[in-house]
Amino acid sequence: MPVSPLTRIARRRIPLAALAAGLVSLVALGIGVAPASAADTDAISGGPSDDRTRLSYQLQPGQQVADDYVVRNTGTTPQQITLFATDAFTTQDGDYALLDTAKKPTGVGTWVTFEGSHPAEKLTLAPGEQRTVPFTIVVPANAGPGDHPGGIVVSSQKGDGQILVDRRVATRLYVRVPGDLQARLTIASLGADYHSEWNPFTGSTTVAFTVTNSGNVALGAHLLVGANTFFGIGAGATVRKELAELLPGSTRTLSVVVPGVPQTGYLAPYVKLQPTVEKEALNPGPLAAVERDTVVVAVPWWLLILLLLVAAFFLARRLRRRTDGKRAAEWVAFTEAEALRKAREERDAETASSVSTGPGVDRAGR
Known part of the structure; x- marks a missing residue:
């Protein structure tokens, strides 16, 4: 520039x-x-x-x-x-x-x-x-x-x-x-941190990295910083930045915040870099793109909480069923015992009545 x-x-x-x-x-x-x-x-x-x-x-x-x-x-x-x-x-x-x-x-x-x-x-x-x-x-x-x-x-x-x-x-x-021109930028020390929020879909990822002009030609770059989740699906916004011209042997450390990254559990933050030359600079020839990524865990607290609630619901339901089944069994046992007891009492009463009146003997002793 x-x-x-x-x-x-x-x-x-x-x-x-x-x-x-x-x-x-x-x-x-x-x-x-x-x-x-x-x-x-x-x-x-x-x-x-x-x-x-x-x-x-x-x-x-x-x-x-x-x-x-x-x-x-x-x-x-x-x-x-x-x-x-x-x-x-x-x-x-x-x-x-x-x-x-x-x-x-x-x-x-x-x-x-x-x-x-x-x-x-x-x-x-x-x-x-x-x-x-x-x-x-x-x-x-x-x-x-x-x-x-x-x-x-x-x-x-x-x-x-x-x-x-x-x-x-x-x-x-x-x-x-002129000679062996090396138009080359490299990305090193790539790291990322996930920052969760109360809304599980509005977190952010801070991507830090170092760009080095490891060649012998002054170069700038178009930067693309973002994050993917499972199956390469994009997660959150994609940040575009322009990297000012780096002279040969120079190093620049950058930190970019990628907003709107949901708590998906697995994240792969990435940096894509397309080298450029200034408008009035001499053309060094083809410029190769560079890409690096890393892995970071975005703990899905909302999913864990949901799973805990579902597990608690089914556990409570199972305990309730076991308690209700136990109470029902006890009630059945109790009612059966009562029924047996009443039947036994009635049988004993009838037996006692038969013995006291005796068959073939009347009150006159005839």
């Missing part, structure tokens, strides 16, 4: 020696072009002489190329400006960044010279003045294949008492050396 017109990053550095003297160093760093404002008397800008937003070249080892860079004083006061080149890197947040002014480059920043052979060019510009500065890139004979990223920086430093202000704006610089 082309760099925005200006991204300013303010830092405050307090070295130990300066701290004792009460000094504070304030650095303002930008990548792109710094627009002037009514209150910004020290505004500066820089960029190619045409409408390019980046400087991209394809050069063989030992080859060189000449180009121009335009520096402008867009403020209202005279400016002492330094023009130089340095190396680039990817920050942990995925931003394209350049080395600090005081740090010496070791890569493409050492390939650039100004006005013939100078590693830096110092200019004095009046308000509204601009200057076109020729520069040359010479690729070392032992340069390896792939992208070599950096930037051309316009720096204006001013000191006022205890404060040093360093204003920096820059343009991205890419030098591609």
Whole structure:
């Protein structure tokens, strides 16, 4: 993605020696072009002489190329400006960044010279003045294949008492050396955690992973993050994200929340990655997609509770049946015993009656 017109990053550095003297160093760093404002008397800008937003070249080892860079004083006061080149890197947040002014480059920043052979060019510009500065890139004979990223920086430093202000704006610089180009991104350290909610259909899954540019070509990516359940059926929403350009050797750790994931028991969170190149970047050839997945348990509490309720219902019903059967058997036994007892009493009564009256004997003794 082309760099925005200006991204300013303010830092405050307090070295130990300066701290004792009460000094504070304030650095303002930008990548792109710094627009002037009514209150910004020290505004500066820089960029190619045409409408390019980046400087991209394809050069063989030992080859060189000449180009121009335009520096402008867009403020209202005279400016002492330094023009130089340095190396680039990817920050942990995925931003394209350049080395600090005081740090010496070791890569493409050492390939650039100004006005013939100078590693830096110092200019004095009046308000509204601009200057076109020729520069040359010479690729070392032992340069390896792939992208070599950096930037051309316009720096204006001013000191006022205890404060040093360093204003920096820059343009991205890419030098591609042909050869064995490896356009490759990898996914590692993939893990996931399920977060349940009271509604069994509105949980979420946090998918964490690391993307590494293990090749030698600067690449971005389209990311697709989601989760599947049994038989590959999708569970929850699918999250789409754009991964900012990663420079060769850079790593980016991401954490993506997939919403609307139900408690299905088994989940297979996945990450699909399709590498991309910036609009103005050189084409590195075919780009292979990458996919990784993992397994996580989404405990179906609603189902467990339902099963427990059903089991409790049938257990209670079975116990009730056993209790009712036992009571019924006891009642049958009781009624049978009562019936036998009554029958025995009646039989005993009849027997007693027969013995007391005796057959063939009347009351007169006849």
